[in-house]
Amino acid sequence: MSLLTRNKAPKLADHNAGRKLFGSRGATITVWIIAIFWTIPTLGLFATSFRPKEEISANGWWNFFIHPHLTLANYSAIFSSGTTSGISNGIMPYVINSFVITIPAVIFPITIATMAAYCLAWVKFRGSDALFYGIFALQIVPIQVALVPLLNLFTGGVHIGTVTVVPALHIAGTFVGIWLPHTMFALPLAIYLLHNFISSLPRDLMEAANVDGASHFTVFRRIVLPLSVPAIAAFTIFQFLWVWNDLLVALTFTGGTEGINPLNAKLRGLAGTWGSHWELLTSSAFVMIVVPLIVFFSLQRYFVRGLLAGSVK
Amino acid sequence: MAISKKNLLLGGSSAVVIIVVAAVLVATLGSSSGKNGTSAANCANVGTGYAVQQGKTVEVFTSVVGDELTRYQTASADFTACTGIKINWNGSDQFEAQLPVRVTGGTAPGLALVPQPGLIAQMVATGKAVPAPSAVKANVDKYWSASWSQLGSVNGTFYAAPNSANLKSLVWYSPKQFAKYGYTVPTTWTQMMAQSDKMAAAGQTAWCGGIGSGGATGWPATDWLEEVVVREAGATVYNNWISHKVKFSDAPIIHAMNTVWSWMGNSKYVGKVSTIATTSFQDAVTGIPSGGCMQLQQASFIAASLPAGSVVSPTGDAWVYYLPGISSKVTTPVEGGGEFYLAFNSNKDTVEAQTFFSSPQWAIARIKAAGSNGGWLSANSGVPAATYTNPLDALSAKYLSDPNSTFVFDASDAMPAAIGNGAEWTGFTDWFANGTPVKTVAARIDSAWPAGN
Numbered sequence: 157m158s159l160l161t162r163n164k165a166p167k168l169a170d171h172n173a174g175r176k177l178f179g180s181r182g183a184t185i186t187v188w189i190i191a192i193f194w195t196i197p198t199l200g201l202f203a204t205s206f207r208p209k210e211e212i213s214a215n216g217w218w219n220f221f222i223h224p225h226l227t228l229a230n231y232s233a234i235f236s237s238g239t240t241s242g243i244s245n246g247i248m249p250y251v252i253n254s255f256v257i258t259i260p261a262v263i264f265p266i267t268i269a270t271m272a273a274y275c276l277a278w279v280k281f282r283g284s285d286a287l288f289y290g291i292f293a294l295q296i297v298p299i300q301v302a303l304v305p306l307l308n309l310f311t312g313g314v315h316i317g318t319v320t321v322v323p324a325l326h327i328a329g330t331f332v333g334i335w336l337p338h339t340m341f342a343l344p345l346a347i348y349l350l351h352n353f354i355s356s357l358p359r360d361l362m363e364a365a366n367v368d369g370a371s372h373f374t375v376f377r378r379i380v381l382p383l384s385v386p387a388i389a390a391f392t393i394f395q396f397l398w399v400w401n402d403l404l405v406a407l408t409f410t411g412g413t414e415g416i417n418p419l420n421a422k423l424r425g426l427a428g429t430w431g432s433h434w435e436l437l438t439s440s441a442f443v444m445i446v447v448p449l450i451v452f453f454s455l456q457r458y459f460v461r462g463l464l465a466g467s468v469k
Numbered sequence: 470m471a472i473s474k475k476n477l478l479l480g481g482s483s484a485v486v487i488i489v490v491a492a493v494l495v496a497t498l499g500s501s502s503g504k505n506g507t508s509a510a511n512c513a514n515v516g517t518g519y520a521v522q523q524g525k526t527v528e529v530f531t532s533v534v535g536d537e538l539t540r541y542q543t544a545s546a547d548f549t550a551c552t553g554i555k556i557n558w559n560g561s562d563q564f565e566a567q568l569p570v571r572v573t574g575g576t577a578p579g580l581a582l583v584p585q586p587g588l589i590a591q592m593v594a595t596g597k598a599v600p601a602p603s604a605v606k607a608n609v610d611k612y613w614s615a616s617w618s619q620l621g622s623v624n625g626t627f628y629a630a631p632n633s634a635n636l637k638s639l640v641w642y643s644p645k646q647f648a649k650y651g652y653t654v655p656t657t658w659t660q661m662m663a664q665s666d667k668m669a670a671a672g673q674t675a676w677c678g679g680i681g682s683g684g685a686t687g688w689p690a691t692d693w694l695e696e697v698v699v700r701e702a703g704a705t706v707y708n709n710w711i712s713h714k715v716k717f718s719d720a721p722i723i724h725a726m727n728t729v730w731s732w733m734g735n736s737k738y739v740g741k742v743s744t745i746a747t748t749s750f751q752d753a754v755t756g757i758p759s760g761g762c763m764q765l766q767q768a769s770f771i772a773a774s775l776p777a778g779s780v781v782s783p784t785g786d787a788w789v790y791y792l793p794g795i796s797s798k799v800t801t802p803v804e805g806g807g808e809f810y811l812a813f814n815s816n817k818d819t820v821e822a823q824t825f826f827s828s829p830q831w832a833i834a835r836i837k838a839a840g841s842n843g844g845w846l847s848a849n850s851g852v853p854a855a856t857y858t859n860p861l862d863a864l865s866a867k868y869l870s871d872p873n874s875t876f877v878f879d880a881s882d883a884m885p886a887a888i889g890n891g892a893e894w895t896g897f898t899d900w901f902a903n904g905t906p907v908k909t910v911a912a913r914i915d916s917a918w919p920a921g922n
Binding site: 304310311312328407412414424427428430433 | 560
């Protein structure tokens with residue numbers, strides 16, 4: 157215990173210095189001004205989503221406060237099976253698709269990364285450092301360069317001459333085909349973040365557990381996992397927002413299988429070829445925003461803690 | 470600690486339940502939408518010679534989205550009911566970016582509805598596109614003018630049958646004003662210019678003009694030049710001009726620019742020429758109903774910018790006539806745009822759908838699906854003129870479907886963006902605003918042409 161308190165002391169001092177810097181009146185006012193300006197467009201979009209189509213095209217959203225004509229027409233249009241949206245069953249199937257894509261694409265990398273991070277941090281084996289740096293370095297590979305080769309792997313496999321190295325996986329156009337790229341591209345950052353956090357856990361805890369005869373798996377499950385919740389939660393927010401908002405991977409890997417498109421891929425289409433129904437974008441954008449907001453606010457208390465995880469030693 | 474671990478596990482398992490439930494939901498929704506509506510189908514409207522292939526689906530990947538896509542679904546319903554082949558209209562606003570990725574990545578659609586000839590060539594170069602089957606080629610040879618099948622061909626092999634078309638070669642005028650002063654609709658370029666002289670002599674402004682369009686200022690002037698180039702020099706020179714085999718400073722283009730200058734750059738017809746550069750293209754049309762200016766070369770969409778209450782009809786406040794040809798060697802020159810069906814496999818169902826889309830029956834079904842507002846026309850000469858309920862569409866379709874028509878694509882859209890959306894716009898704005906000599910403008914655009922193109 158004494159060790160823990162000793163470790164905490166300098167952190168507390170840092171914290172106070174930060175509080176001093178950001179706690180001044182000038183900083184508070186600046187932060188409020190930035191926050192308000194940042195929120196205005198979203199507020200405008202929100203107000204617009206409740207205005208009738210005619211008024212949206214006639215004048216700006218601020219007229220909402222002068223002539224508050226509220227309507228839910230924009231919301232009912234996107235959920236009902238109408239012809240205006242060009243989507244036969246409304247957007248609900250695509251909202252569900254977004255969940256079906258996002259939830260596993262968050263769980264998979266976190267599960268793998270937590271285990272990998274523990275392994276790289278606490279299980280010493282030959283080349284573990286090199287492996288860690290290798291994974292860390294993989295972050296510099298931009299996702300864009302890997303899209304077409306990956307899609308080729310899914311549809312055609314890998315061949316050298318006539319020799320099949322990897323057979324065609326036939327997972328393009330399935331949910332697996334989207335979960336996999338998201339997992340792959342999340343892993344380097346996830347492992348890096350969690351490794352930094354997990355490696356900063358007190359060595360005494362692990363040693364005590366080892367002395368008591370705990371296996372690596374027990375240590376991982378009973379000590380590392382519960383202590384890593386802030387870091388895991390922070391990364392969950394990151395990954396959830398990234399996958400939920402992702403358009404590129406979804407468009408590339410859902411291919412022509414419209415039935416597995418996430419909401420994102422359908423949003424722009426609601427406005428129509430000539431943008432004649434762009435009032436539908438306001439309401440659908442809000443449906444799109446609500447979910448990440450819920451995720452963020454329910455996990456935000458971990459966010460800053462998790463972000464700083466491992467950065468202050 | 471124990472509690473938080475339990476929560477974490479619980480969260481995990483409930484998430485799995487959500488996924489399973491959601492996956493089942495998606496599956497059921499997907500299957501329920503695949504119902505067959507054989508009862509209401511009228512197979513006489515689909516045509517003959519199609520084999521029934523139950524349970525097959527052909528994907529058509531397109532840039533069309535929203536309610537316009539719904540009309541495509543409506544129009545293909547009879548075909549599905551009569552042949553069993555379901556058409557999956559997959560619209561994406563990212564079409565141009567997605568298609569190359571899907572084709573090279575191995576998830577190519579059955580058919581792609583490509584709006585640019587350049588993209589057809591690019592897709593053919595990947596080796597994944599397949600030439601059009603003989604039935605499609607026969608339809609296109611029969612119902613479209615030769616310039617259309619050329620646009621759908623790459624290196625002499627025919628690949629893509631046209632879908633819809635639109636026409637830019639229109640002149641707006643006011644039938645009421647024309648009747649008042651005894652003017653008639655000209656049918657030749659010479660007549661048009663002679664009548665413009667008459668208007669000028671009567672103290673009227675013969676031509677409205679405006680090329681202002683914010684960051685895109687100058688584009689209406691590129692259309693004027695394109696109209697004149699195809700009218701004077703024909704489609705071959707025009708298409709070589711797009712590929713820069715014919716330069717802006719070469720004789721045919723310089724000649725065409727001089728013709729444009731004697732028409733839209735002529736102070737006798739337009740008043741102060743420099744105001745063309747500062748007038749927005751939308752404002753240019755506002756003088757038509759009142760006779761503030763008599764004629765304006767612009768595509769049909771400009772009707773939306775007419776003053777409120779203007780009647781658009783052959784006897785009303787505003788109407789259009791076809792911009793007549795110049796050289797007798799170029800028959801019915803028309804400038805516009807269109808889309809093409811490009812196939813990526815030669816499965817029986819794809820071929821059958823492709824054949825249907827190249828038939829007059831498809832065009833008729835699609836025009837009917839557009840309803841009274843119109844907005845969808847085909848250059849298919851097998852479509853009876855009476856099919857069009859919108860008179861503006863009917864007039865445009867008459868010239869587009871002329872079997873002798875010389876159809877060319879908008880050149881500035883087909884040129885490299887540095888020219889078509891850049892140097893040409895700025896050069897022409899300078900031309901109209903400052904009266905910069907034609908040769909200087911041409912040389913400046915040529916020098917901006919990107920290397921390797």
